[in-house]
Amino acid sequence: MARGLIVWIGAAVLACAIIAFVYLTPSGYPSSSGPPVAWFAPVTAERARARALAAEWQAVEFQLHFMESRHRLEPELARRRERDLPSVALVLDGPDSLLRIARPGLVATIDSIWQELGLGTTKIAVGVILDLWPRGSPGAPGTPQALGQVPLGDALLFPDSTDRSTCLTFVTLPFYARPNSSSAHLRTELKSSFGPCAWYARFGTPSARVRHWLGARGYDLARSSEWGVGRTDYWLLSWLRDQTGRGWEWPAVYGFAPRTVGCLGSRPAACVDAVRDGDGGSAQSRLLVPDSPWDLRSIRLIGGDHYLVDVLRAAGDDRFLEFWNTTLPIDTALSVALKMPVGDWTVQWQQGIMPTIPLTPILRLHEWLPGLFVIGLALGLVVILVRRREVR
Amino acid sequence: MLPPRLAPIAQSLGLCASLVALPAALTAQGDHWDRQTEAALRQAAPLLADQGFQPTGPARLGMLSVDESEQVTISMLAGRSYAIVGVCDQDCGNLDLVLSRSTRQEVASDRGDGNVPIVKVTTALAGSYGVKIIMTACRMGPCRYGVAVYSKPVARVP
Numbered sequence: 001m002a003r004g005l006i007v008w009i010g011a012a013v014l015a016c017a018i019i020a021f022v023y024l025t026p027s028g029y030p031s032s033s034g035p036p037v038a039w040f041a042p043v044t045a046e047r048a049r050a051r052a053l054a055a056e057w058q059a060v061e062f063q064l065h066f067m068e069s070r071h072r073l074e075p076e077l078a079r080r081r082e083r084d085l086p087s088v089a090l091v092l093d094g095p096d097s098l099l100r101i102a103r104p105g106l107v108a109t110i111d112s113i114w115q116e117l118g119l120g121t122t123k124i125a126v127g128v129i130l131d132l133w134p135r136g137s138p139g140a141p142g143t144p145q146a147l148g149q150v151p152l153g154d155a156l157l158f159p160d161s162t163d164r165s166t167c168l169t170f171v172t173l174p175f176y177a178r179p180n181s182s183s184a185h186l187r188t189e190l191k192s193s194f195g196p197c198a199w200y201a202r203f204g205t206p207s208a209r210v211r212h213w214l215g216a217r218g219y220d221l222a223r224s225s226e227w228g229v230g231r232t233d234y235w236l237l238s239w240l241r242d243q244t245g246r247g248w249e250w251p252a253v254y255g256f257a258p259r260t261v262g263c264l265g266s267r268p269a270a271c272v273d274a275v276r277d278g279d280g281g282s283a284q285s286r287l288l289v290p291d292s293p294w295d296l297r298s299i300r301l302i303g304g305d306h307y308l309v310d311v312l313r314a315a316g317d318d319r320f321l322e323f324w325n326t327t328l329p330i331d332t333a334l335s336v337a338l339k340m341p342v343g344d345w346t347v348q349w350q351q352g353i354m355p356t357i358p359l360t361p362i363l364r365l366h367e368w369l370p371g372l373f374v375i376g377l378a379l380g381l382v383v384i385l386v387r388r389r390e391v392r
Numbered sequence: 393m394l395p396p397r398l399a400p401i402a403q404s405l406g407l408c409a410s411l412v413a414l415p416a417a418l419t420a421q422g423d424h425w426d427r428q429t430e431a432a433l434r435q436a437a438p439l440l441a442d443q444g445f446q447p448t449g450p451a452r453l454g455m456l457s458v459d460e461s462e463q464v465t466i467s468m469l470a471g472r473s474y475a476i477v478g479v480c481d482q483d484c485g486n487l488d489l490v491l492s493r494s495t496r497q498e499v500a501s502d503r504g505d506g507n508v509p510i511v512k513v514t515t516a517l518a519g520s521y522g523v524k525i526i527m528t529a530c531r532m533g534p535c536r537y538g539v540a541v542y543s544k545p546v547a548r549v550p
Contacts, residue, residue: 081423121424123483123532164455164534204483204532205457321531325458 004385011381015374059287065129066157066168066287073127077166080125087125087201088114094132094176102132102176106190109183113191117225122201124159124167126194131172156197156219156288159205167197191226196288198225199308203324209279210323213330216278218291220300221307237354240302248357255296263350264302265359268343272331274300275307275346279330301346303353310349314338422453422536425481429453429536432479436508436540445475445542452540454525457533461526464539470518472543476511478502478525480537485529487537492522514546 043051069091076089090110092099110128157168171193176186196219200206206214214222242249253261259277262270277300291298301307312320315337326333334342422430433451452464468474480487489509490501499521502509507529515521527535 081426084424123423123425123534159534161460164457204530205534207458325531325533 004388007381007385011377015377018370018374021370055289058289062155062157062170062287062289065170066155069127069129069170070163070166070168073129073166073168077125077127081121084121086111086114086120087122088119089125089127091127091129092132093130095134098132098176106130109187109190113187113194116191116228117194117198117202118228119198119201123204124165124197124200126197126201127166127168128190128193129168129170131170132174132176133172134174154193154290156195158196158211158286158288159200160286164205167200169193169195169197192224194225195219196222196225203321207325207327209327209330210325210333212281212283213276213279215283215285215288216281217300218298219288220291220298220304221275223290223305224309226306227309227312240354252296253357256299256302257297260300260302261357261359263346264354264357266347266351266356267359268341268347271301271346271350272343275334275342276329276331302350306353307349311338314345425483425536426453428481429479429538432481432508433477433538433540436477436479440475440477440542443475444544445473446544448474448541448543451538453536453538455534455536456525456527456530457535458527458530460534461524463522463524465520465522466541468515468518468521469543470515471546473512473514473546475542476513476523476539477542478509478537478539480507480527480530480535483531483533484527484535484537485531486527487535488526488528489539490524490526492524493517493519494522 072091073089077087079085080087080089088110090103090107092103092106094102114126154172155170157170159165159167171190173186173189196214199222202225205211240249240252241247253264256264257274259270259273263274311323311334315323319337319339323333323337328336331342334345338345430453437447448466454462456462466476476489476491478487478489484507486505487507487509488501488503489511490503491499491511491513493499500511500513502511511523523539523541525537525539527533527537
C-alpha cells in the first residue's frame with residue numbers, strides 16, 4: 001500500500017474519532033435523578049383508547065350529576081336573583097355528619113371568594129357543587145363512592161339553551177375531612193375551581209367565535225380568574241429547568257408541541273399559532289373536563305392558564321369586553337384589544353413567565369475548537385502531500 | 393260599533409286594561425335585568441294604548457346571547473291590526489323582530505338598529521304566525537328581552 005494512502009486513511013480515522021468524541025458524548029442527557037421522564041413520554045395506542053373510553057364514561061356521569069344538581073340549586077339561585085344577592089350558590093354532597101359541620105364554613109368561603117373576585121349580582125350565576133365524599137373508603141351501597149369507584153375529577157357546565165344564566169362547577173374535595181387539610185389550601189382549591197365560570201360571571205356569555213375558540217382548546221387560557229392578584233411563579237418552570245437552574249430538561253421540552261416550544265423561543269409566528277389554535281372551529285360541547293396538566297402535548301402556551309388574566313390587565317375592561325364579544329378572527333381581535341400585534345405581545349408575555357429557550361444551535365468553545373483543529377489538520381496534510389508531489 | 397261618544401271611554405278602559413293586564417302577565421320575580429325589561433314593556437303599553445291597541449295575552453320574557461334567536465308562535469285573527477313590540481335590557485344594543493307565516497313567508501319585520509323593535513301588520517288570514525326574536529347586539533350576554541303582542545280592530549275608512 002502506498003505510503004500516501006496510509007496517511008490519508010489515518011487522518012480520516014483520527015478526524016472521525018475526534019468528531020465522535022466531541023459530538024457523540026451523551027452530555028446534556030438527563031441524569032437519573034431528574035424529573036420523571038416517563039410522565040412526559042407518549043402513551044401507547046391501547047392506553048389512549050382506554051383513556052378516551054374513560055373520558056366518555058366520565059362525561060356521561062358528569063352530565064347526570066349536573067342535571068340533578070341544577071334542580072337542587074335552582075331555588076337558592078332564584079332567591080338570590082330576586083333579592084340582588086351575590087349570584088353564587090352552593091350544593092354539598094357527602095356524609096350527613098360532615099355536611100352539618102362543613103356547610104357554614106364553606107358557604108362563607110365561597111361568598112368571600114366571590115367578593116374577592118369583585119363579583120356581586122351577575123347576569124350569569126355560578127353554582128358550585130362540592131363533593132366531600134372521602135375517596136377510597138368503603139361506601140354504603142348506593143353512595144357515590146360505591147357506584148363510582150373511579151373518582152370524578154373537577155368539571156364545568158357552561159350556560160346553554162336550556163339554562164342561559166347559570167354556569168356550574170363541580171369540585172371534589174376528598175381530603176376535606178382530614179385533620180391536616182388547611183383552610184388556605186381549601187380556599188385555593190375553591191378559587192381555582194371557579195375558573196372559566198368566573199369569566200362568564202364577570203363578562204357574560206362570550207360571542208360564538210370566542211366560545212368555540214375557547215371550547216376547542218378546553219378553556220386553557222381562561223383557567224385562572226385571579227385578575228386581582230399579581231403574577232405568580234409558573235409551577236411548571238421548576239420541572240423544565242435542570243438541576244443547575246440554568247439549563248433545560250430537554251426531554252420535557254421536547255414533550256411540548258413545536259409551536260409551544262417556538263413561542264418559548266420568542267418566535268412571534270409560533271406564538272400567534274399557539275394563541276389562535278381552535279379559532280374558526282365549531283366546538284359545541286358545554287361540558288368541560290380539564291385535561292391533565294401532565295399531558296404536555298395538550299399545552300399550547302406555557303403558563304397559558306393566566307393568559308386571559310394578563311390580556312385583561314393589559315387591555316382594560318372595555319377593550320377586553322369588545323374582544324370577548326368579537327366576531328373577528330381571534331388574533332385580530334386580540335391585536336385590537338392589546339393595541340399591538342398579538343405575536344409580539346405574546347412573546348413579551350411568555351418572556352415574563354419563562355426565560356427564552358435557545359432554539360438556534362449554539363456551540364460552546366470546547367465544541368468548536370476541535371472542529372477547527374480537524375480543519376487545520378486536513379489542510380496541513382493536503383499542503384504536505386502537495387509539496388511532496390511537486391516535480392523538482 | 394260603539395257610538396262616538398263612548399269611544400273615549402272605551403279607549404280609557406282599554407288603556408286601564410292594558411296597564412292592569414301587562415303587570416299581571418309579568419308576575420315572575422326575576423333579577424335586576426328582568427325587572428328592567430318588564431319596566432320597558434310597561435312603558436310601551438300606554439303608547440300603544442293611545443293608538444287603540446290592547447294586549448292579546450301575556451308578554452313573553454326570555455334571554456338570548458349575541459346572534460342567538462328564538463321563535464314564538466302566536467295566533468292572529470283575520471281583519472285586525474297587530475303591533476308586536478320588543479324590548480330588552482340595558483346591555484342590549486340591537487334587537488330584531490321578524491313575523492312570518494311559515495318558515496319561508498316573511499310577513500313583516502323590524503331589522504333596524506334600535507333595541508325597541510315594533511312590527512305593525514294588518515292580517516288578512518287568521519292562523520298561527522311565528523315571531524322570531526333575534527339578538528343582534530348584546531354587550532354582556534345573555535340579554536333579557538320581552539315581547540308583547542297588541543291588537544285592535546281595523547279602523548274603517550268613512
